[in-house]
Amino acid sequence: MSEVVSTTSSARRETLGGIVYRIYALRGWVRRARKRLHLFRKNDVDIETNFREAIRENPEEEEEKSGIFHFTVDEHSNSFYLWTCLISLVAMHPLIFTALSVFNDIHPFLRRTGPFNLIFDLLNIMDLIVHTRIEYVENGVAVKNLSKLMHHRLKSKFFILDVIAVVPAESLEVFGQSFFWARINRLTKCYRLFDFSTQTDTRTTSPHAFGLFKLIFICLVIFHWNGCLYFHISKFYNYTTARLEHWIFSYDKIINPILAACVTDIPNDKDFCDTDDFLITHLPDNEVQSTVTSFMDTWNNKTRTLKFDNFFRQYALSFYWSALTLVTLGEQPSPCTTFQNAFEIGDTLLGLVIFAVIVGDVGNMVVAINLRKSEFENVLDGCKRFMVYRKVPNLLRKKAVEYFGYVWAHGGAQVDEEEIAEFLPPRLFGEIAVEIHMDTLKKVKLFEDCDPRLLYELILKLQLRVYSPMDYICKKGEVGTEMYIVKEGFVEVVSEDGQTIFVTLPAGFVFGELSILNIPGNKNKNLRTASVRSKGYSDLYVLDKEDLWEALREYPQAKDSLIEKGIQILEKDKMIDPNMVDDEEGDFGGSIEEYLEHLEKEILKITTIVDDAEKSIHTSQQRMKTRLFGMEMELIGEMRRMGKGRKNRWKGVTTF
Numbered sequence: 256m257s258e259v260v261s262t263t264s265s266a267r268r269e270t271l272g273g274i275v276y277r278i279y280a281l282r283g284w285v286r287r288a289r290k291r292l293h294l295f296r297k298n299d300v301d302i303e304t305n306f307r308e309a310i311r312e313n314p315e316e317e318e319e320k321s322g323i324f325h326f327t328v329d330e331h332s333n334s335f336y337l338w339t340c341l342i343s344l345v346a347m348h349p350l351i352f353t354a355l356s357v358f359n360d361i362h363p364f365l366r367r368t369g370p371f372n373l374i375f376d377l378l379n380i381m382d383l384i385v386h387t388r389i390e391y392v393e394n395g396v397a398v399k400n401l402s403k404l405m406h407h408r409l410k411s412k413f414f415i416l417d418v419i420a421v422v423p424a425e426s427l428e429v430f431g432q433s434f435f436w437a438r439i440n441r442l443t444k445c446y447r448l449f450d451f452s453t454q455t456d457t458r459t460t461s462p463h464a465f466g467l468f469k470l471i472f473i474c475l476v477i478f479h480w481n482g483c484l485y486f487h488i489s490k491f492y493n494y495t496t497a498r499l500e501h502w503i504f505s506y507d508k509i510i511n512p513i514l515a516a517c518v519t520d521i522p523n524d525k526d527f528c529d530t531d532d533f534l535i536t537h538l539p540d541n542e543v544q545s546t547v548t549s550f551m552d553t554w555n556n557k558t559r560t561l562k563f564d565n566f567f568r569q570y571a572l573s574f575y576w577s578a579l580t581l582v583t584l585g586e587q588p589s590p591c592t593t594f595q596n597a598f599e600i601g602d603t604l605l606g607l608v609i610f611a612v613i614v615g616d617v618g619n620m621v622v623a624i625n626l627r628k629s630e631f632e633n634v635l636d637g638c639k640r641f642m643v644y645r646k647v648p649n650l651l652r653k654k655a656v657e658y659f660g661y662v663w664a665h666g667g668a669q670v671d672e673e674e675i676a677e678f679l680p681p682r683l684f685g686e687i688a689v690e691i692h693m694d695t696l697k698k699v700k701l702f703e704d705c706d707p708r709l710l711y712e713l714i715l716k717l718q719l720r721v722y723s724p725m726d727y728i729c730k731k732g733e734v735g736t737e738m739y740i741v742k743e744g745f746v747e748v749v750s751e752d753g754q755t756i757f758v759t760l761p762a763g764f765v766f767g768e769l770s771i772l773n774i775p776g777n778k779n780k781n782l783r784t785a786s787v788r789s790k791g792y793s794d795l796y797v798l799d800k801e802d803l804w805e806a807l808r809e810y811p812q813a814k815d816s817l818i819e820k821g822i823q824i825l826e827k828d829k830m831i832d833p834n835m836v837d838d839e840e841g842d843f844g845g846s847i848e849e850y851l852e853h854l855e856k857e858i859l860k861i862t863t864i865v866d867d868a869e870k871s872i873h874t875s876q877q878r879m880k881t882r883l884f885g886m887e888m889e890l891i892g893e894m895r896r897m898g899k900g901r902k903n904r905w906k907g908v909t910t911f
């Protein structure tokens with residue numbers, strides 16, 4: 256059968272039909288190829304369009320626009336923060352003065368501040384414009400395109416608030432005489448106070464103090480509005496005729512203080528003022544009235560009244576009432592009507608909520624302020640209890656307690672560096688660490704010509720350790736596993752018995768490097784050449800041998816230069832044996848075991864890479880096979896169609 260097929264196909268290949276068939280097949284291929292090409296091109300165009308879009312978003316590619324009208328604003332910049340501060344002041348104006356307008360006596364003053372209102376309105380308009388230029392982040396890129404910024408702002412709900420705030424409602428005269436209430440729409444700008452709070456929270460170094468300030472401010476504003484409302488209600492009940500025992504405002508409740516005029520006006524009458532004859536408590540009841548009257552006569556023309564204007568008395572008493580009611584301290588005359596009752600109940604409920612919030616917030620703040628301190632004290636107490644329980648000698652106990660004191664005084668326990676390191680992205684934390692430690696590391700002679708990238712690598716691996724006075728950091732003859740950089744304090748390089756001090760190293764000096772650098776010819780090999788102890792308290796950066804060598808592997812030049820410096824130090828002390836130089840294990844920084852371990856790790860890495868490569872080859876082979884199979888099937892299908900077509904044509908010819 257197969258022979259028949261092969262004969263037929265070979266015959267077809269040799270005939271004209273075979274050639275035609277091939278041409279058709281080729282044409283089909285070309286058509287499909289064109290289709291695909293078209294699709295690819297379309298994709299290319301899409302990609303290009305996206306790329307152009309992306310470029311447009313890229314600040315560097317943004318077409319240069321100049322002029323003051325083409326500015327954009329970075330909302331994290333200092334200038335925008337200052338602007339927010341200014342607008343916050345503007346927003347506070349209606350927050351305070353709108354409510355104050357219930358006091359008629361202040362109206363002349365409010366009218367005089369008209370020009371300021373104009374300035375505040377202008378600033379609000381400017382703020383509206385500024386907000387249409389605030390950059391925002393899209394797909395990780397800061398958008399600076401003006402039309403996009405405008406569009407973004409238009410979609411924001413705050414835009415509506417900005418627009419409401421700039422409506423000149425007072426000029427519409429819909430409020431008639433209540434000119435001041437007409438400016439109530441400016442209150443929508445108060446959202447900028449929250450902006451100010453958020454921005455200050457991220458900038459301030461005393462968040463708790465700022466939190467307390469915010470709380471007090473919010474309380475004062477609530478007291479203020481509630482007080483003004485109280486006075487407004489009092490106006491309905493005609494407060495001018497109200498008496499002391501009435502719930503509403505009355506002048507009786509806040510009389511102008513009457514002071515004795517004797518001391519200032521009648522200096523010679525001092526004895527008269529000092530006398531205690533005025534005590535009426537010992538008098539019988541029937542004599543009290545006459546005595547009081549006689550006293551009043553006596554005091555006539557001997558008193559001085561401190562006159563406060565009506566606005567001051569109205570506002571002071573209303574504010575006082577409001578504060579007392581809201582903090583539920585009460586002691587006010589009882590309300591007499593249903594409305595007064597309802598208002599008082601509402602106020603008390605609001606007061607309860609405010610009170611709960613204040614107590615909760617202040618409590619949280621106090622806890623947060625003392626949290627570190629109390630945690631630290633817990634550890635200290637635990638340590639003390641442990642030492643008592645384990646009967647640690649007094650001298651050692653004293654040393655431990657002093658160590659706690661030193662660590663706290665130097666801010667060691669006040670922040671949890673590990674917690675911060677876990678939270679921040681590694682790169683950012685690295686940058687902060689570089690900023691903090693770079694100065695010390697630059698001072699280190701050993702690293703002075705080092706590649707800055709190596710320093711960066713090393714900084715990320717540094718650990719800070721504190722040593723107490725006379726603590727030994729390393730002892731002569733021990734195997735070196737780490738090196739040290741003095742950050743603060745002094746260390747002494749001493750003989751084995753600690754009697755002879757060879758040298759005292761101040762901040763910025765390195766020690767412990769000779770035994771970990773694997774210096775060729777080092778007579779001590781990887782053993783410490785001397786003992787080192789802390790003179791007083793000292794803060795040291797510790798760098799692990801493994802970490803140092805891992806970093807040095809990437810920077811061979813830096814490694815050579817470090818070894819060179821180590822040789823110079825050893826040569827000075829005649830600690831280099833030229834005969835030993837050739838016997839070294841090579842330039843790997845460690846023992847044979849460590850070297851083998853390292854090799855094992857490397858082999859493991861290579862094996863993983865080979866495995867991955869094998870997997871990807873296998874996958875691509877599979878894909879290739881599937882594709883070839885698909886093509887084959889397509890070809891066969893095409894061939895079948897071609898065969899049918901030809902048959903039909905021949906049929907047609909015959910019929911004809």
Ligand SMILES: Nc1ncnc2c1ncn2[C@@H]1O[C@@H]2COP(=O)(O)O[C@H]2[C@H]1O
Pocket residue numbers: 729735748757758765766767768769770771782783784785786787828
């Ligand atoms: N004479 C010296 N002057 C300065 N530092 C020294 C001296 N001798 C030893 N050291 C340091 O003391 C360290 C002890 O441990 P290492 O041998 O690893 O490295 C040593 C040097 O860093």
